Amino acid sequence: MRALTYHGKKDVRVDTHPDPGIVNPRDAIIKITATAICGSDLHLYDGVIPGLMSGDILGHEFMGEVVETGPGSTLRKGQRVVVPFTISCGSCFFCEKQQFSACDNSNPVEKRDISEPLYGQPMSGLFGYSHMTGGYPGGQAEYVRVPFSDVGPIVIENDDLEDEKVLFLSDILPTGWMAAENAEIEGGDTVAVWGAGPVGLFAAQSARIMNAARVIVIDHHPHRLELAAGLGCETLNFREVDVREALLEMTGGIGPDAVIDAVGMEAHGFAIDNMLDVAKQTVGMGADRASALKQALLACRKGGRVSIPGVYGGMTDKFPLGALMEKGLKIGTGQTHVQRYTKKLLGLIEEGKIDTTFLISHRLPLEQAPDGYFNFKNYQNEWTKVVLKPGT
Amino acid sequence: MGLLALARSSAGKHTPTATGNAPGRTARRERFGRYRVVGKTVTVSKPSRDELFAFWRDFTNLPAFMENLNAVRPAGQGRWEWEIVAPGETSVKVVTEIASERAGELIVWRSVEGSSIDTEGRVAFRDAPGGRGTQVELVVAYVPPAGGAGVAIAKLLQREPEQQARRDLRRFKALMETGEIPTSDNRIETEKA
Ligand SMILES: [Zn+2]
Ligand SMILES: [Zn+2]
Numbered sequence A: 001m002r003a004l005t006y007h008g009k010k011d012v013r014v015d016t017h018p019d020p021g022i023v024n025p026r027d028a029i030i031k032i033t034a035t036a037i038c039g040s041d042l043h044l045y046d047g048v049i050p051g052l053m054s055g056d057i058l059g060h061e062f063m064g065e066v067v068e069t070g071p072g073s074t075l076r077k078g079q080r081v082v083v084p085f086t087i088s089c090g091s092c093f094f095c096e097k098q099q100f101s102a103c104d105n106s107n108p109v110e111k112r113d114i115s116e117p118l119y120g121q122p123m124s125g126l127f128g129y130s131h132m133t134g135g136y137p138g139g140q141a142e143y144v145r146v147p148f149s150d151v152g153p154i155v156i157e158n159d160d161l162e163d164e165k166v167l168f169l170s171d172i173l174p175t176g177w178m179a180a181e182n183a184e185i186e187g188g189d190t191v192a193v194w195g196a197g198p199v200g201l202f203a204a205q206s207a208r209i210m211n212a213a214r215v216i217v218i219d220h221h222p223h224r225l226e227l228a229a230g231l232g233c234e235t236l237n238f239r240e241v242d243v244r245e246a247l248l249e250m251t252g253g254i255g256p257d258a259v260i261d262a263v264g265m266e267a268h269g270f271a272i273d274n275m276l277d278v279a280k281q282t283v284g285m286g287a288d289r290a291s292a293l294k295q296a297l298l299a300c301r302k303g304g305r306v307s308i309p310g311v312y313g314g315m316t317d318k319f320p321l322g323a324l325m326e327k328g329l330k331i332g333t334g335q336t337h338v339q340r341y342t343k344k345l346l347g348l349i350e351e352g353k354i355d356t357t358f359l360i361s362h363r364l365p366l367e368q369a370p371d372g373y374f375n376f377k378n379y380q381n382e383w384t385k386v387v388l389k390p391g392t
Numbered sequence B: 001m002g003l004l005a006l007a008r009s010s011a012g013k014h015t016p017t018a019t020g021n022a023p024g025r026t027a028r029r030e031r032f033g034r035y036r037v038v039g040k041t042v043t044v045s046k047p048s049r050d051e052l053f054a055f056w057r058d059f060t061n062l063p064a065f066m067e068n069l070n071a072v073r074p075a076g077q078g079r080w081e082w083e084i085v086a087p088g089e090t091s092v093k094v095v096t097e098i099a100s101e102r103a104g105e106l107i108v109w110r111s112v113e114g115s116s117i118d119t120e121g122r123v124a125f126r127d128a129p130g131g132r133g134t135q136v137e138l139v140v141a142y143v144p145p146a147g148g149a150g151v152a153i154a155k156l157l158q159r160e161p162e163q164q165a166r167r168d169l170r171r172f173k174a175l176m177e178t179g180e181i182p183t184s185d186n187r188i189e190t191e192k193a
Helices: A041-045 A115-119 A163-170 A172-182 A198-209 A222-230 A243-250 A272-282 A291-299 A321-326 A338-350 A366-378 B003-008 B049-057 B059-064 B151-158 B161-178
Strands: A002-008 A011-016 A028-037 A061-069 A080-083 A143-146 A190-194 A214-219 A234-237 A258-261 A305-309 A330-334 A362-365 A386-389 B035-044 B069-076 B079-086 B090-102 B106-111 B119-127 B134-142
Touching: A002 A366, A011 A366, A028 A080, A028 A163, A028 A366, A041 A366, A061 A143, A061 A163, A080 A163, A163 A172, A163 A338, A172 A198, A172 A258, A172 A305, A172 A330, A172 A338, A190 A198, A190 A291, A198 A214, A198 A222, A198 A258, A198 A305, A214 A222, A214 A243, A222 A234, A234 A243, A243 A291, A258 A291, A291 A305, A291 A321, A362 A366, A366 A386, B035 B161, B049 B059, B049 B106, B049 B119, B049 B134, B049 B161, B059 B069, B090 B119, B134 B161
Parallel strands: A190 A214, A190 A258, A214 A234, A258 A305, A305 A330, A362 A386
Antiparallel strands: A002 A011, A028 A061, A028 A143, A028 A386, A061 A080, B035 B134, B069 B079, B079 B090, B090 B106, B106 B119, B119 B134
């Protein structure tokens, strides 16, 4: 099969690989019909993720048709499915608590040795996201092997729903939704969102569905801010205004009730600069990062909520711990528990309450995926989301 | 108190020791007399404690999740022959016998007199608090062989036994909870080396 393959920093190519097969009883093989390039793929592209190796297949947002099933799979050949980027067994303590991204089993034991010392406990396996999260081959390919296929994939019964309408159920839509949920929005609330990338925009859209009175989106790309405005949000360009002052004035001196940091989306958290922070920390050098989060903590009203959608991988210093404690802020965070949200969000898509296709700026055949990476990386204002279509 | 009991237990609730309620082996030392001791605990949410015990008690099941084991075969008279993978495509055979057991709770095995490795292993099964499954604790002690015992064995035992114990136990947990051992391999290539 053909698959987008990592060769080195800023060097991805479409190569030929052996087709995947059923390995474990609960596996299924999916023929990919649509797959997206995620903002976090750019950090793989930039070569800053530890545990990524030349020859690895990328891609963690994908959907397609079931072509083969193991004896323990509940899927049937021919079904259309969207596959969550988090791989979850469905039967461990965490999966039973619906904390799917904390699955205790899906990250193969021999792959856990990098993240375990860093976090205390390793997290779940992810598709196409380095050997730190399991080394699972990704979905920017013609075919993908899906472990625990009885738990993750959501079947799309409605043939009228085209791929583009449901594809983002695999990652960025539930990620944006969980970010808004973690902001614990109440009617009448003002919510500020840092970052008008895919997750920030979907978080803003979700916050509006959850009845936030106002949603204010902060970024510097004019076109991305236009997309936010198109969702009914107010916008702030941080190149042009003092964000903290502007937010305070816009909220009558109170500050937003909830703040969402969707900026440091880098790498679902594993960027090497974060890792370096750890090293710097141990030799006593300061590392000054997480600036959006620090700004958000200061801007948030007293007793407000802080939502951090799966962003950071290492440590940081000069953290405004005092603001967090003294103002009594509540923090919600974590890698997305995708499987918890897919069914509900599919319902909202079918009812026409959520349409995520506004984000898609470019559609390319799989063979042109390297161009997609290059342009998504270098022209962020215009290239807001790339969907790859294998087989076209 | 036996060697492994010492390494294993939190010294009981009535006998305060240097390690408080922590397992003795987590003390900052690696050797108990001549023995090197490694041990790990996992919590397995399903199936029941009795079923976990029964799976383990059939030693022929162990190679399914223990990376260093090629096979375990019954050797008669309640003994088992363990075929352990050693570097350089060789293997080492160790015969063990059950030193003690309590149904659903504990299995202790020990290498018989004259084995190439002097080793003792113990696996304990306890109810986790709050009905959250079973805590499974594996403790293995062995005497690192001196020169005469063969380079292969020495090398084998240097292959990070602590890491092996941790990985083996987690594979056991995955196999029990999910019915399979997760892997990112995209196809079935070869049998395990
Ligand atoms: Zn992603
Ligand atoms: Zn799980």
